[in-house]
Amino acid sequence: MDEDNGDTLDTVDPQDPEAEVLALRGALLDAEFDLAQAKARTLLVLVNGPDGAGKGEVLNRLCEWLDPRSVDVLAYDLTDAEENRRPPGWRYWRDLPRKGRIGLIVGSWYHLALRARALRQTDRDGFARSLRAINEFETMLDREGVTVVKIWLELAPDLSAKRFRAKRDRSSGPGRTLVREWAEVDRRKERMRLVEAVGTMVEASADSPQPWVVIDATDPHRRDLEVGRTVLAALRAPVPRKPRAAKPPAKPRRITTGPSALSWLDLTQKIDKSGYEAALDAAQNRLFDLTQGKAFRKRGLICAFEGNDAAGKGSAIRRLRGALDPREARVIGISAPTEEELAHPYLWRFWRRIPDRGQTVIFDRSWYGRVLVERVEGFAAPDDWRRAYAEINHFERQLTQGGYIVQKFWLAIDPQEQLRRFEARANTQHKRFKITEEDWRNRDKLPAYSVAVEDMLALTMTESAPWTLVAANDKRFARLKVLQTLADRLEKELG
Amino acid sequence: MDEDNGDTLDTVDPQDPEAEVLALRGALLDAEFDLAQAKARTLLVLVNGPDGAGKGEVLNRLCEWLDPRSVDVLAYDLTDAEENRRPPGWRYWRDLPRKGRIGLIVGSWYHLALRARALRQTDRDGFARSLRAINEFETMLDREGVTVVKIWLELAPDLSAKRFRAKRDRSSGPGRTLVREWAEVDRRKERMRLVEAVGTMVEASADSPQPWVVIDATDPHRRDLEVGRTVLAALRAPVPRKPRAAKPPAKPRRITTGPSALSWLDLTQKIDKSGYEAALDAAQNRLFDLTQGKAFRKRGLICAFEGNDAAGKGSAIRRLRGALDPREARVIGISAPTEEELAHPYLWRFWRRIPDRGQTVIFDRSWYGRVLVERVEGFAAPDDWRRAYAEINHFERQLTQGGYIVQKFWLAIDPQEQLRRFEARANTQHKRFKITEEDWRNRDKLPAYSVAVEDMLALTMTESAPWTLVAANDKRFARLKVLQTLADRLEKELG
Numbered sequence: 001m002d003e004d005n006g007d008t009l010d011t012v013d014p015q016d017p018e019a020e021v022l023a024l025r026g027a028l029l030d031a032e033f034d035l036a037q038a039k040a041r042t043l044l045v046l047v048n049g050p051d052g053a054g055k056g057e058v059l060n061r062l063c064e065w066l067d068p069r070s071v072d073v074l075a076y077d078l079t080d081a082e083e084n085r086r087p088p089g090w091r092y093w094r095d096l097p098r099k100g101r102i103g104l105i106v107g108s109w110y111h112l113a114l115r116a117r118a119l120r121q122t123d124r125d126g127f128a129r130s131l132r133a134i135n136e137f138e139t140m141l142d143r144e145g146v147t148v149v150k151i152w153l154e155l156a157p158d159l160s161a162k163r164f165r166a167k168r169d170r171s172s173g174p175g176r177t178l179v180r181e182w183a184e185v186d187r188r189k190e191r192m193r194l195v196e197a198v199g200t201m202v203e204a205s206a207d208s209p210q211p212w213v214v215i216d217a218t219d220p221h222r223r224d225l226e227v228g229r230t231v232l233a234a235l236r237a238p239v240p241r242k243p244r245a246a247k248p249p250a251k252p253r254r255i256t257t258g259p260s261a262l263s264w265l266d267l268t269q270k271i272d273k274s275g276y277e278a279a280l281d282a283a284q285n286r287l288f289d290l291t292q293g294k295a296f297r298k299r300g301l302i303c304a305f306e307g308n309d310a311a312g313k314g315s316a317i318r319r320l321r322g323a324l325d326p327r328e329a330r331v332i333g334i335s336a337p338t339e340e341e342l343a344h345p346y347l348w349r350f351w352r353r354i355p356d357r358g359q360t361v362i363f364d365r366s367w368y369g370r371v372l373v374e375r376v377e378g379f380a381a382p383d384d385w386r387r388a389y390a391e392i393n394h395f396e397r398q399l400t401q402g403g404y405i406v407q408k409f410w411l412a413i414d415p416q417e418q419l420r421r422f423e424a425r426a427n428t429q430h431k432r433f434k435i436t437e438e439d440w441r442n443r444d445k446l447p448a449y450s451v452a453v454e455d456m457l458a459l460t461m462t463e464s465a466p467w468t469l470v471a472a473n474d475k476r477f478a479r480l481k482v483l484q485t486l487a488d489r490l491e492k493e494l495g
Numbered sequence: 496m497d498e499d500n501g502d503t504l505d506t507v508d509p510q511d512p513e514a515e516v517l518a519l520r521g522a523l524l525d526a527e528f529d530l531a532q533a534k535a536r537t538l539l540v541l542v543n544g545p546d547g548a549g550k551g552e553v554l555n556r557l558c559e560w561l562d563p564r565s566v567d568v569l570a571y572d573l574t575d576a577e578e579n580r581r582p583p584g585w586r587y588w589r590d591l592p593r594k595g596r597i598g599l600i601v602g603s604w605y606h607l608a609l610r611a612r613a614l615r616q617t618d619r620d621g622f623a624r625s626l627r628a629i630n631e632f633e634t635m636l637d638r639e640g641v642t643v644v645k646i647w648l649e650l651a652p653d654l655s656a657k658r659f660r661a662k663r664d665r666s667s668g669p670g671r672t673l674v675r676e677w678a679e680v681d682r683r684k685e686r687m688r689l690v691e692a693v694g695t696m697v698e699a700s701a702d703s704p705q706p707w708v709v710i711d712a713t714d715p716h717r718r719d720l721e722v723g724r725t726v727l728a729a730l731r732a733p734v735p736r737k738p739r740a741a742k743p744p745a746k747p748r749r750i751t752t753g754p755s756a757l758s759w760l761d762l763t764q765k766i767d768k769s770g771y772e773a774a775l776d777a778a779q780n781r782l783f784d785l786t787q788g789k790a791f792r793k794r795g796l797i798c799a800f801e802g803n804d805a806a807g808k809g810s811a812i813r814r815l816r817g818a819l820d821p822r823e824a825r826v827i828g829i830s831a832p833t834e835e836e837l838a839h840p841y842l843w844r845f846w847r848r849i850p851d852r853g854q855t856v857i858f859d860r861s862w863y864g865r866v867l868v869e870r871v872e873g874f875a876a877p878d879d880w881r882r883a884y885a886e887i888n889h890f891e892r893q894l895t896q897g898g899y900i901v902q903k904f905w906l907a908i909d910p911q912e913q914l915r916r917f918e919a920r921a922n923t924q925h926k927r928f929k930i931t932e933e934d935w936r937n938r939d940k941l942p943a944y945s946v947a948v949e950d951m952l953a954l955t956m957t958e959s960a961p962w963t964l965v966a967a968n969d970k971r972f973a974r975l976k977v978l979q980t981l982a983d984r985l986e987k988e989l990g
Contacts, residue, residue, distance in 0.1 A: 321563050331564055
């Protein structure tokens with residue numbers, strides 16, 4: 001019919017470059033079609049290289065070769081005003097394409113790390129640490145169904161400088177599309193450091209599941225073909241098998257050793273009704289003033305509430321929310337993920353809710369669902385929930401390093417108190433408190449949940465994002481404990 | 496059990512104010528639970544009034560009474576940097592809660608309209624026009640499952656000023672939450688104009704399905720109760736029945752009169768192969784330069800492509816996209832809506848893709864789906880697609896008034912050419928071109944589609960957002976026509 005439909009004859013004459021391009025295009029479109037149909041993973045293609053090597057041209061070529069409807073071009077520069085109000089990784093999470101789609105990225109997370117090294121804002125050790133953090137991030141992406149293809153266009157420095165100038169001076173036309181990443185790296189020493197850092201980066205990835213692909217950019221035609229083949233290979237690579245979620249053992253065992261944290265908690269703690277209202281009011285006033293103060297404008301507060309069913313998370317959260325300016329605080333209830341959330345890595349739904357500076361987000365259930373309900377109920381495979389502890393620590397570290405105050409609460413009640421509350425709820429008129437079959441079933445799993453909670457506390461209790469265990473048999477005690485703990489924490493953090 | 500569970504006894508002693516609050520709270524929580532379960536509509540509560548009437552307190556109270564997990568507090572001020580890069584309505588669409596949720600709004604769309612009138616940036620006629628545009632917007636929301644409750648807190652001017660000062664001077668505590676909207680409206684004349692404009696606004700809404708509820712704010716306790724009752728009534732109001740989508744008639748009839756626009760189109764137009772490449776290249780260069788120019792930085796381009804199956808939308812779009820900087824252009828393929836999109840009004844998925852200033856978005860199929868496929872296939876009820884023409888015009892008017900260039904293309908081929916392409920595709924090796932049963936079925940509906948297209952052209956052909964009919968039997972002709980039309984349009988628009 002017409003040239004748009006390409007040609008996928010399996011026998012292409014290697015002497016005929018045009019036939020080769022046509023065959024490659026046809027194959028790319030087919031593979032892209034399969035990706036979009038299967039919706040099993042996202043493909044990210046990072047296009048990097050010196051200015052003048054043809055990042056813009058490669059981008060253009062891929063856009064031309066692929067069906068644009070399932071492609072997102074994501075271009076990052078230095079962070080802008082909105083991005084500066086969030087942690088560094090936030091913008092990549094914000095734009096992460098859903099499964100079935102392809103993201104073409106210029107100015108990836110490597111750009112800022114390389115730039116800092118070239119300009120000597122970090123030393124070699126600091127750069128190595130950046131690479132390890134990126135590696136952690138990409139490994140997690142890979143296991144969550146996001147394949148990362150990293151392309152470095154290589155070109156001799158004098159040639160790339162010459163080409164860059166030539167393109168800049170060309171008077172018109174699409175060929176002029178320039179991606180300029182290294183304008184600031186212009187002194188000889190800086191350029192040398194950049195070259196060295198690129199070498200380190202490429203070498204460090206050699207043994208990883210996602211090594212850098214270095215492509216010679218001397219001949220633009222061959223460069224584009226090589227890029228196309230690299231993308232095609234990634235599209236055709238078999239989707240890594242998701243570990244199978246098996247029925248969890250009836251009596252799960254801890255994966256950590258050491259004493260039980262929960263058993264230290266005295267659940268009988270209670271406070272008297274007299275004085276409660278005044279103490280609550282005082283704690284709320286402290287929280288309001290702390291979150292309105294100048295020091296908080298540059299920070300932000302992220303709270304995660306977990307706990308036994310009927311432990312009173314909701315009522316504690318309401319007291320906390322009541323202490324804050326409603327325009328600057330959000331409560332996010334976490335339940336079964338939506339279709340959109342399932343099409344992304346599990347941490348995505350939390351990343352997209354990270355508050356602006358000076359604001360508060362309260363999660364009613366949280367990212368810990370992966371190592372609690374998903375572990376206990378067998379929704380996540382053991383391989384998946386086991387790796388989550390480190391991923392969660394990495395996630396929280398990014399938040400705290402970004403200046404956020406992260407506070408996690410576990411509200412505990414004993415089985416007798418839970419039974420009492422369930423029975424009371426069964427008789428209540430309020431629909432929102434109606435007890436379902438599932439709640440009763442979960443009750444049978446209390447011992448399994450305890451095991452999961454002990455592991456969670458042992459593996460994610462960090463200094464910068466601490467857990468506070470709250471004895472919640474007495475609701476008043478629990479609420480005051482939550483509010484006072486938070487006020488103390490804010491006071492400490494805000495100096 | 497505890498005070499958190501409220502009390503919903505139907506017989507509350509009206510002399511006991513505490514019991515009344517408890518009953519109201521219980522009822523609110525139950526109604527909110529039903530809303531969240533049914534996921535049939537969104538409730539927006541607009542809280543407005545003079546500074547000092549207690550907008551912040553009312554907000555706080557509603558947050559306390561409702562389950563915060565299904566509540567979004569949306570506070571708008573004058574537009575910020577990000578919002579300024581989009582049309583005025585964009586920020587409200589961006590934040591629109593999904594069905595099953597409640598949005599509490601301060602600084603609603605009325606705020607800017609009233610402010611402009613008070614500060615005399617608009618005259619009475621301009622203000623009346625604003626009110627009519629808002630009314631159009633809210634009517635559309637209502638029919639799309641978004642209930643808008645508009646509350647005006649009324650308080651004598653001297654009393655509100657006094658309260659405002661008192662609250663501002665209070666030293667601490669949550670009670671201090673202030674919503675200050677009218678700081679600039681401080682001269683007597685301006686205040687008078689504001690009062691008059693509020694009167695006009697309230698009166699104009701009296702006969703509408705969503706009239707303003709004016710609540711006396713003198714006594715804060717009664718004010719809050721009245722607000723609570725208003726919200727409860729809205730939550731309890733029966734969900735308006737969605738018009739039933741019926742099987743469409745086999746031979747649909749035009750709802751407009753007048754000559755056929757399609758019959759004017761000479762489908763035999765073609766151009767010669769020689770000279771095509773050069774002409775295409777020239778058009779692409781023009782487009783690149785126009786979209787890179789300074790004048791375009793303050794604008795933005797939105798293209799909608801519609802057309803017969805196999806008319807060549809995809810290949811025309813690829814030529815267009817190839818002319819633009821890939822970092823500043825996106826192609827959005829529109830197919831069946833996702834769960835998230837279905838939980839919002841049908842225009843939401845397009846609003847959220849409106850580009851930043853200086854950028855381009857190309858829709859491969861568009862909001863016209865409602866009056867094309869949804870009409871012809873009976874996915875939308877007649878009442879729904881019939882109102883869509885005016886809603887679409889209103890949508891596009893907001894874009895063009897916001898400075899965007901909107902261009903719509905209909906690519907037409909004749910049935911013989913379509914058949915030829917279908918048969919060619921059936922034999923192609925490319926998966927993306929495989930013909931499905933549905934494609935053949937759609938072919939039988941060609942006459943029905945023609946009727947829908949004629950109506951669409953007659954009702955949505957506007958000067959600021961024009962349709963261009965493209966004869967697409969010859970692909971080269973079609974592509975050149977699209978690119979040249981766009982380049983001419985941009986040239987005209989950018990001066």
